[in-house]
Amino acid sequence: MNDMRDSYVFIILSNAYIGGMFTLPLRYLYRRVWDMAPWKLIVTILGASYLVGTIWGVIQNFSYWEFYKFGYRPDEWIWYFRNTLGSFYIVLCWSGLYFGIKYYQMLQKEKQKALQAANMANEAQLKMLRYQLNPHFLFNTLNAISTLVLCEENKTANGMVTKLSDFLRYSLHTDPIKKVPLKQEIKALSLYLDIEKIRFEDRLSVEWMVADEAKEALVPSLLLQPLIENAIKYAIAANTQGGLIRIVAKTFGHDLLLEVSDDGPGLDGNTSKLDSEGVGVGIANTKDRLLTLYDDYSFALSANEPSGLKVNIRIPLEFENG
Numbered sequence: 001m002n003d004m005r006d007s008y009v010f011i012i013l014s015n016a017y018i019g020g021m022f023t024l025p026l027r028y029l030y031r032r033v034w035d036m037a038p039w040k041l042i043v044t045i046l047g048a049s050y051l052v053g054t055i056w057g058v059i060q061n062f063s064y065w066e067f068y069k070f071g072y073r074p075d076e077w078i079w080y081f082r083n084t085l086g087s088f089y090i091v092l093c094w095s096g097l098y099f100g101i102k103y104y105q106m107l108q109k110e111k112q113k114a115l116q117a118a119n120m121a122n123e124a125q126l127k128m129l130r131y132q133l134n135p136h137f138l139f140n141t142l143n144a145i146s147t148l149v150l151c152e153e154n155k156t157a158n159g160m161v162t163k164l165s166d167f168l169r170y171s172l173h174t175d176p177i178k179k180v181p182l183k184q185e186i187k188a189l190s191l192y193l194d195i196e197k198i199r200f201e202d203r204l205s206v207e208w209m210v211a212d213e214a215k216e217a218l219v220p221s222l223l224l225q226p227l228i229e230n231a232i233k234y235a236i237a238a239n240t241q242g243g244l245i246r247i248v249a250k251t252f253g254h255d256l257l258l259e260v261s262d263d264g265p266g267l268d269g270n271t272s273k274l275d276s277e278g279v280g281v282g283i284a285n286t287k288d289r290l291l292t293l294y295d296d297y298s299f300a301l302s303a304n305e306p307s308g309l310k311v312n313i314r315i316p317l318e319f320e321n322g
Contacts, residue, residue, distance in 0.1 A: 015060045019087075022052050023094055030098060049095050053088030060087065113292075120292045137229070144199050160198050167191040171222060179218035179293075181320065182249055182256075186210060189247070192225060196232055203242025204232070211250040218318040219256070220289055226282025227260040227311050235264025235308060243308075256317045261310040266303050283311065290315070 026048060033044050061082055141164055148157035170188045174180065186208070197204050228245060235243045248259040283301070290297050290313070297315045304310040 011063055015056075015063060018059055019056050019090070022056055022091070023098075026052060026091075026095065027098065030095070034102075045095050045099075046092070049092040050088050053091040054084045056091065057082075057084030057087035117292055120289070140199060141195055148198075156198065160195060163191045163194050167195065174221040178221055179318065180221050181215065182210070182217050182219050183215040185219055185221065185224065186215070186247075188222065189225060189228065192228070193245075196236075200232075200236055200242060203239075204236050205242070205244040207244060207246040209246065209248040209250075213251050214249040214256060216319055217249075217251065217256045218320065219258070219315070220293055223286060223289065223313075224258065224260055226285050230282040231260060231262040231264070231309070235262035239264060251317055254317050255314050258313040258315070259310060261304045261308060263304065263306075263308040266307055266309040286313075 029044070029048055033041060036044065141160070145157050145160050145164075148154075148160065167188060170191070174188075193204075193206050197206070224247065228247070231245045235245070243263045246259070246261045248257075248261075250257050287299050290299055294315055298313070300312045302310050302312065
């Protein structure tokens with residue numbers, strides 16, 4: 001207060017700038033330790049804040065004594081460490097503000113995802129009726145049932161009606177964004193495939209390769225059904241000899257790996273049926289659902305050997321009990 005020269009403004013601004021620059025390595029450090037256990041994170045924040053605050057305090061004292069007081073200071077070096085506790089508190093407050101803002105941004109992002117997922121639920125429900133249970137499937141199934149009745153194969157027709165009823169009930173009453181155990185999904189897909197087997201008889205062959213540890217993993221309901229429907233449409237129905245559909249599920253580390261493949265013409269065959277990018281309605285629908293439900297996933301189309309199309313999906317491995 002007794003020596004307030006104009007240059008003191010420069011000292012204040014320069015010290016503020018230096019303090020701001022010191023937060024850059026702190027940001028890098030905090031990003032690296034973000035997923036640490038809470039007590040480790042707190043210790044890291046306190047230690048890093050104290051270290052940076054002390055260094056910043058020494059630099060402030062040095063600039064004050066050397067540039068503002070022209071070197072006039074006591075001879076003890078300890079004077080350079082005066083008021084470093086105040087600098088520590090400032091850095092600690094900045095650290096708290098940093099984590100507060102980051103957690104707030106994460107919360108807003110999760111809220112946005114929840115809203116998107118809620119909106120997608122209604123959209124997915126419509127897509128389920130339009131794409132996964134399209135009129136062609138219902139028409140073909142009912143036509144097959146009618147034919148069985150005319151041929152007096154009432155037992156087979158009754159079984160087909162029962163399977164269709166069970167599959168429709170599962171499709172309509174299952175939340176599109178709810179994840180279900182894979183074994184439950186397999187049961188529903190088996191109903192769908194049993195109906196198609198009655199239509200195509202010996203032309204449709206199905207091979208299941210599901211690992212035991214994958215059966216309890218959670219997957220979005222009816223995730224694979226559009227892919228299987230695509231395979232039936234482009235690989236089985238289009239081939240007078242029929243073909244094979246293979247469904248594979250296994251775990252790898254913290255991921256669940258799913259695969260649907262067929263031995264039809266594939267991408268090297270009649271690609272016009274899949275559009276210019278080789279993406280059909282069922283495939284596009286599946287990709288949209290994965291994009292909405294997961295941050296970390298992969299979806300890939302590739303040629304199946306010796307012929308056909310293969311769809312590979314990787315999603316995080318999750319269980320009902322966490």
